Amino acid sequence: MIAWTQKYIINKWFFLILLTVVIVAFVLTITPAGSGLTQTGEDIRKRDFFGINLASRKDVGPVIASATASAWINTGERGFIESSSGDLLLGRVAYLHYAHKLGLPPPSKVELERYIRSKRIFLGEDGFFSKQAYDDFKQLIDDDPAITQELMMQALLEDFQIDKISSALVGPGFALPFETQKQVEHSKTVWSIDVATLKYEPFQPKVEIDEEKLSSYYKSNLARFEESAKVKVSLIKFDYDRYAGTAQPTADELREFYEEHKDQFKELRSSSEAGSEPDPEPLTFESVKDSVTKVMVEERARRLAEEAAHAFILKLYERKISRDSKQQITGLLEDAGITPIELPAYTRSNPPEDTDLPRRSLEEAFALSNTRYYSDVIETNNAAAVLLLRSIEEARIPSFNEIYAKVEAEYRAKEKKKLFAEIGLKLKTRLEAALAEGNPFRKSAEAVGLEVETFNDFTRRNPPSELDRRLFIQNSHLGKGQISPMVILDKDGKFVHILGKEIPEEESSLSELADQEEILQRINLYYQTTNLIAEIVAREQQKSEE
Template sequence: MLDFVRNNRRLMLLLLLVIIFPSFVFFGVESYSRFMDSSHDAAKVDGRTISVQELDNAVRDQSERMREALGASYDARMFEGPEARKQVLDQLVLQRVVSDEVARENLTVSNARLVETISSIPAIAQLPKKADGSIDDKAYLQLLAAQGMTPDQFDARMRFELATQQLSGAVSGTAFMPKSLLERLLAIRDQQRDVQALLLKPSDYTAKVKVDDAALKTYYEAHQGDYSVPEHAKVQYLALSADALAAAQQVSPDELNSYYQSNLARFRTDEQRRASHILIAAAKDAPAAQRQAAKEKAEKLLAELRKHPDTFADVARKESQDPGSAAKGGDLGFVGRGTMVKPFEDAMYALAKDGDISDVVETDYGYHIVKLTGIKPAETKPLDVVKPELEAELRKQLAAKKYAEMADAFGNMVYEQSDSLKPAADKFHLTVQSADNVTRQPNPALGASNPLNNDKLLKALFNDDAIKNKRNTEAVQVGPNTLVSARIVDYQAASVRKFDDVQAKVREDYIAQQAAELARKDGEARLAELRKSGSAEGFGALATVSRTKAEGLSPKALEAVMRVDTSKLPAFAGVDLGPQGYAVYRVAKVSQPAKPDPAQLQAAAQQIAQVAGQAELGAYYEALKARSKVKVLHSAGTQEQGAGN
C-alpha cells in the first residue's frame, strides 16, 4: 500500500486538482447551462445533456490552455483520440454531478469570504489601489475583460469554486490514519535489503541462436507492424498571422507621442516616503486611563528625541511595541499613499525634510512618533525610455486591425483558388512554406509551435478530398490571430516494406528476441537451482536498497526484490528484463533503520492522510455519479456507462 502511496502521490495530487477544479480552470460555470439538440448529445446527467459541441469546445479549450502553459514542450497528441475525449467528457460529467450536489446541499459563500478570496488572487492583489486602499474599479474591469468575463460572471465562478471546496473539504478532511498502521507502513517503506545481482545478457546467447529463412519469414509475418512505413505526405502551407504582420507595421512619431500621452498614468510613479516610527500600543477600546498612560509615555519619549534626534533608532528598538519594525530601529521602508492608516499617513506627509520628527500621532493602534528618513519624488518615465515598449504595443494593435481586415479575404482566396497557395501568397505578401513526412498525428520533430501539429488542420489536410485532389484546406485558426491553409503536394499511403528490403533488420531483431528468450530460460533454471543451494557464486557486489533507495535497480527489479519472502535467507528473485536479459537477485540480509522522530512521523502521517482523503473523495465522486444516473451516449464515441439507467 505504501508503495502505491509513495510512487503515485504526485499523480494523486494532480488527479485531485483535475477532479475538483476543471470547471474553473478550463471551462467556466456557464458551461453547466448549455443545452443542445438531443441528436448531438455526448452524455446525460439526470436527464440533462452534455452536447458533442460542448465536448468539442472543452477539448479545444484544454488543448489551447495547455499549449500556452507548456510552450515548446506541448504535445497536441495529449488531446488526440477517443481516450483523451473520454477523459474530458468525464470531467464535464463530474462538473454537472458536483454542481447538482452543491445545489442540493445548499452550500453558499458569504460576501465577505468572496471579497477576501478575490482580493488574495495575485493578479488582482497587484492592481492599482484607490486612496482608501480598495482596488481600482477600472483596472479590475479591464483585467476581467481580457479574460472574456464580467464581474458578475467572475463572482459566480468564484462562489461556485469556494462552495465546491466546502464539499470536497468536508469529505477529504475526514480521513484518519491510526498510529499503529502508520508505523507499520513506515517500517515497510524504510526496510533495507542487502542485494546482489546476477545478469544473464542476451549478447551471451546470440551465438546459440539458429537462423533459417523460414524462421525469419515467420517472424516478419508476425511483426509486420515493425517494418511498416506510416502514411505520410509532403505538404505546403501558408500562414496569416498577426504576430508576423506586426513586424511590418510602421509607427509614426505622432502616433507614438499620442499613445504615450494617453498612457501617462502607466509610467507615473507617485511620491513615496520612507519613515521610521515608535509605537506605544493602546487598543482603541482600551480603558481611558490605559490610553492616557500610553500617550503620556509617547510624549515623554518625544521630548527626549527632540533633544537627541540621532537616538531615534535605539529608542525604537528599546521602546517601540510594533513587533514588525522595532528590531529594525522602527524602519518601515518606502511607502506610498493609501498604505498606512490616515492619521499616520497625514503626519508622515506633513513632514518637510529628512530627519524631521512628528508630534505624537494617535491611531486605533495607539500612539506613534514618526521620523521622515527619505523622499522619492513623483516621476514619470520619459518617452525615450518607454519607446520600445510602446512601439511594440502599437505595432501589435495595428497588426490585429490589419489581420481582421485580411482574414476573410485570405480565407476566401485559398478556398476559391484551391489548386494552389501561390495566389494568396502573392496577394498578402506571404511565403509558402513546406514540410516533409507530415502524418495524421502531430509530429514532435516539426516543433510544438508548427501549425502542422494542429489537430484541426491535420484533419482538414488528410480529408479524402484534399488527399485525392490535392486541394487547399480551408483557412484554419490554429491560434489567436493565426490562420493557416495547407495542401498535400505528394502523398504516400501506409505500406509494409518488403521482406527482401528489410531482411537484414529482420535477422537482427529475430536473433535479439531469441537470445533474450534463451537468457530467460537459462535464468529461470538458475533461479530454481539457487533457491536450493543458496550459493553466492557469480553474483556482483552487495548493494543496500529500500523502497525509497533503488541504487540503480529498475522499478520492476526493485519491486521483485522488496516483494520476495525473506523469512528464510538468502532469498532469491528473478526478473525478466526483456531485451536487457534476465536478472537473478540474491537478498542476503534484511535490516530496519531507527524509527523516525516525532516530527518525521507527523509529516508522514499528514502526507498519507492526505492521499487517503483523496481516495475517499474519489470514491465519494463515484458514488455521486452513480446516484446521478450518468449515461454516456454512443454518439460520443464511447460505450454506454453509468448507474441507475
C-alpha cells in the first residue's frame, strides 16, 4: 500500500515527467475577505505572518493549495468550508511554524502508512481502510492535471506534523465524571417522538408587490445583483504529439539515459508486474528498451513543445505585436500550423470545465491587458499552452429596469420565507394550546394540514434510519410532552413532539463510562486546541498589521 508514498519520497525523478501544477482546482476561490490572505497578487504593503507574507500570492498560494488538499483528504469531499477557511489557513501556518521551530521529525514509513490508513478519503463504506478507495484516489490524481502527487504528499506530511504539534501544545483532553455519566445516560435514553411537517413548496402566500418596495430591495442589495467580470480568451496549444517525431533519441542517448536512471526503470518494471509473477531475469537495457524510449521521447517532445510556446511568446514581445494586430498574430499561428481555440466567455468563479487547463491559469487570464495580452506558458497533460486575451467585460451592476424580473422574483422568494417562518410560530402556539386541552398531537397537527410521522422506542445510538439525525440532535434537550419550534430542513418546516423520554435508572458499566470519557476528552481537546490556535493567530495577525 505504501509503495506510492515510498515512490514519492525516494524517486522524485518520475514526477519530473508528471504535470507539476501547484494550485489545485478551485483554490483561489476560497480565500475569504478579512482573513488577510491576498487574492490580488502582490499587494502594496508586506504583512509578515510567521514568515509568510500575507500580501503575496507567491507565499499564500502554496498554503491554500496544501490546505485544500488536506480538506479533501480528511473529509473525502473536494471542497472547503468557505465561512471559516481563513482561520483554518492561518491556523495551518501557525501550526507548521511551531512544528518547524520544535524540530519535529517527519513520520517513519510505518507511521506514515498508519496515518494514511486513517484518512477519510481512503476509507470504504464500512469505515475501514479500502485498498480500492486508495487505488481510485491514486488514479484520480494521475488523471487530473490540476492535482499532483507531490501536493497531496505535502499535505499528508504537514497534517501529520500538525496533529503532533497540536498534542504537544495542548496536552491530553479532559472530561469531568458527572459529564461522562450524563452523556452515557443521554445515549441510553429511550425516545418516542412525533415529527410533523409543513411542506414549503405548496405554501403559496399572497405577496404584496409595489414599485417602491422592489426599488428599495434592489438598492439595499446591490451586491447581490452584480454581474461578475467576464473574460474571453483564445487557447493556443502546442501538442506534445506534434514533436514526438523529431524527439527520437539515438542508441547512445538511450543507453546513457538508461544508465542514469536504472533504479527508476527497475521500479517501473516492478510496478508493472504487480499482481503477477515477478520476472526472474535481471534488469538489462534490452529488457526495458521500449520503456526507456517511450519515457525519453515523451520528455523531449514535452520540452520541444514548451520551447515552441516560449518562442511564440518571444516573437510577440520582440516584434512588438499589439493585441489589435490580428493579421500578424494569425500569421505566426499559421506558420506554426496551429488553429486557435476560442473559449466561451467565463467569470472568475465559473471557468470552462471542458478543458484540461488548470483552473488557476484560467483565473489568471483576468490579469491580462492590452499591453500584456498573452499568458505565460501553461503545462497540460498533452500540450504546452498559451492564452491570448480577446476581451474583458468589467463587473457591472445592471440597472433596476434591466433586471426588474429578477429583482421581483428574489423579493417574492424572500417574503415567502419570511411568511413561512411566521406561519411556523403561529402553528406552534396552536399545537401547544391543543395539547394543553388534552387533544392528541397527531390529530391536532393533521387538522391544520401537517404530515405526521411517529418514531417509537429508539436511542441516540440507534435512531431510525428514516429520522433525520439533524432534527433529533437539535431537539434532544426537550422533555416529555414538549413541542419544538419549527426547524427548517431542506426548505420544509419540522415540529418535534416528545411522546416519551425514558432515562435509564440502572448504573452504567465501567466500559461504557470509559468509552464516553474518551469521546468527551477528544471533544474538549478539539475546543482547547481551537481556542489556543485562534489566540496565537490573533496575536500574530496584530503584529503583522503594526
